[in-house]
Amino acid sequence: MKIEHPYDKDIQEYTFDASNCSNEIIEHINSCEVCKKVSESYLVLSRELKSQPEPVLEFDLSELILDQLNFSKKEPIYNYLLSFIIIMSLGITFFAIYVFRDTFSNIFSANITISNYFIVSVTIFISLFLGLDMYRSYYKKINMLKY
Amino acid sequence: MERKSTIDKDLIKKVLGGDSSAFETIISNTKGLVIQIIYKMVKNPEDRKDLVQEVYLKVYDKLESFKFNAKLSTWIGTITYNTCLNYLKKKKIPILDIDQNEEKEVWERISIHTFCYSDNQTESYIFKKERSQILTLAIEKLPPLYKTLIMLYHNEELSYSEIKEITGLPEGTVKNYLYRARKKLKENLSLHYKKEEL
Numbered sequence: 001m002k003i004e005h006p007y008d009k010d011i012q013e014y015t016f017d018a019s020n021c022s023n024e025i026i027e028h029i030n031s032c033e034v035c036k037k038v039s040e041s042y043l044v045l046s047r048e049l050k051s052q053p054e055p056v057l058e059f060d061l062s063e064l065i066l067d068q069l070n071f072s073k074k075e076p077i078y079n080y081l082l083s084f085i086i087i088m089s090l091g092i093t094f095f096a097i098y099v100f101r102d103t104f105s106n107i108f109s110a111n112i113t114i115s116n117y118f119i120v121s122v123t124i125f126i127s128l129f130l131g132l133d134m135y136r137s138y139y140k141k142i143n144m145l146k147y
Numbered sequence: 148m149e150r151k152s153t154i155d156k157d158l159i160k161k162v163l164g165g166d167s168s169a170f171e172t173i174i175s176n177t178k179g180l181v182i183q184i185i186y187k188m189v190k191n192p193e194d195r196k197d198l199v200q201e202v203y204l205k206v207y208d209k210l211e212s213f214k215f216n217a218k219l220s221t222w223i224g225t226i227t228y229n230t231c232l233n234y235l236k237k238k239k240i241p242i243l244d245i246d247q248n249e250e251k252e253v254w255e256r257i258s259i260h261t262f263c264y265s266d267n268q269t270e271s272y273i274f275k276k277e278r279s280q281i282l283t284l285a286i287e288k289l290p291p292l293y294k295t296l297i298m299l300y301h302n303e304e305l306s307y308s309e310i311k312e313i314t315g316l317p318e319g320t321v322k323n324y325l326y327r328a329r330k331k332l333k334e335n336l337s338l339h340y341k342k343e344e345l
């Protein structure tokens with residue numbers, strides 16, 4: 001009787017994925033000493049792979065990463081505080097505009113004085129400077145994250 | 148799975164709120180998988196250190212876009228695998244240099260002469276340690292993709308669908324590469340043990 005053993009791939013399937021294996025192959029391997037031995041050798045390999053030691057880092061990974069991310073535990077409180085200040089300043093500004101609405105209407109009418117010019121130009125200059133600085137620091141942080 | 152996803156969601160929410168200890172938890176929960184993938188794909192120790200940092204900075208950067216279609220660890224595994232893939236591409240290192248004979252070999256019929264890797268129950272502890280070192284060397288000789296697939300399946304015990312998720316390879320390809328990888332690994336071992344017998 002000529003025995004034709006299955007392929008190596010089939011034996012691996014029988015060993016690791018028996019549910020996908022055809023009955024014909026299962027029957028052959030169950031009754032064939034040669035194939036059984038090959039299947040067992042794959043099981044031994046699998047067992048020894050499982051017990052291989054895992055690689056270990058020589059440095060503290062969490063510390064290294066957290067240092068680079070510049071986490072600040074105060075950040076959420078700081079963010080709330082910032083939002084609070086912004087809302088308060090907006091509120092005060094609108095309130096002031098409302099209270100001094102007559103004066104404001106004068107600013108934009110014909111009676112523009114040097115001091116009004118001065119106040120408006122300084123305000124624009126400071127806002128521009130702060131805006132640019134905020135944009136620059138935002139861009140720098142995003143770039144740091146993008147690597 | 149449901150519970151795990153709730154834990155993941157909770158951790159991500161805390162990190163996005165600025166809680167560094169939550170990110171530390173994510174790192175300690177996933178670093179085993181991340182380090183394994185990097186160590187199997189990349190040989191240079193300095194580059195390994197850079198890559199592990201790059202991975203977690205990317206994770207932090209993309210955390211907001213995580214959609215919970217997979218486990219957080221699988222998603223981080225995918226980022227790690229892709230980061231290593233880019234590294235290998237840049238260094239022009241092939242992820243898999245398939246030997247023309249390999250495809251044929253998996254389809255070779257088993258014969259009495261097939262090398263059977265076996266363990267002897269009576270062997271001493273020292274011998275076992277030696278066997279583990281021999282296995283490490285045999286694994287080292289595999290191409291990066293084979294090493295990674297073997298580790299994901301046998302060490303990390305991930306399912307085919309999780310491996311598919313991480314590597315982006317179709318499930319059938321994952322299975323086929325695993326067949327070839329185990330066969331090649333057994334051959335590397337047989338070369339070593341035959342050399343010793345001589």
Ligand SMILES: [Zn+2]
Pocket residue numbers: 004005006028029032033034035036257
């Ligand atoms: Zn047989």
